[in-house]
Amino acid sequence: MAEIKSPLTPLIDQLCKLPGVGAKSAQRLAFHLISVTTQEVEVLANVLTKTRTHIKYCKSCFNISFETTCFICSSNSRDKTQLCIVAEPKDIYALERANEYNGLYHVLGGYISPLDGVYPESLRIEELILKLKKSHFNEVIIAINSSIEGDATTLYLKSCLKNYKNPISQLAYGLPVGAELDYTDESTLQKAFSGRQKVK
């Protein structure tokens, strides 16, 4: 697009930096933002700055938190004998929404991906090993995406934990709820077959 001298250009340029926001969406957002009250925009601006300034990582599980210890690690109602290993903080919130798990978490901080410069040393695996030595867990659950990088990370984790004495499990792979066999990809069907469960 040609450069037009609009008073909204600085705002549009900033909005364009957001993921998934192109020139057209940024313009739409900018026109929306000047159509709402100044107060509403101030609330958004304040919450942006406040969140970014005060956010930190929980010193225990590396979840995002405003406090030194996140709401999960500091809660008394969590089962402290279960540990779930996830790649990123957002995975915690996805698992929490499912309301199925009530233990603690450990955030690795990404996936092993040498092409992107992320090596095993970049992840919080050392902190995990230390945590497993210090605390007792009845079960360690690996909950990492099944992607190329995710599978590499899981494989590496398994090799690191092979001498751990207590059970280690991994989220089940198979058909998602509501799936139709006809429309399911081959890799998922392979996983669903190899992980089939006895019913009788």
Added chain:
Amino acid sequence: MAEIKSPLTPLIDQLCKLPGVGAKSAQRLAFHLISVTTQEVEVLANVLTKTRTHIKYCKSCFNISFETTCFICSSNSRDKTQLCIVAEPKDIYALERANEYNGLYHVLGGYISPLDGVYPESLRIEELILKLKKSHFNEVIIAINSSIEGDATTLYLKSCLKNYKNPISQLAYGLPVGAELDYTDESTLQKAFSGRQKVK
């Protein structure tokens, strides 16, 4: 989605209010915003507040502007004998990008749409009539979307301007550049036929 106590919830709630941003995109934006530097977020927050606080409407054409008179009305290189009537400020920037028109604009401020409570009196038609009386224009061009509300607005405008002595024109309707006849909707084809131009 169930309510989860995330430190990002206040930010996600604010981002959800933006047009076209749902719960999932808002979460993605929030995680992006805490991954960039505090300084970058402050730049965004400042430009948001600054733009919203200082934006006003040009007193002459009602384009958005930081000054009392917008950059088009205050420019010496514009042809002040041509007036283009548009519905919203964003239409000005679309037309400016086309780099085909060098006259002045008049922003109506919306479309006639009684269902949404927008009546002819809500638009800046009175200001337009006054402007046409005070200044001399060789041509008045109506550049309003061809939608139900747009067509109603154009029709109303035409009736208001029927006694205006100088030429009044309207943007051409027809096939967009690159269109294939096979994929063009019936209304556009009807317009393209009825507006066909003599070549010999």
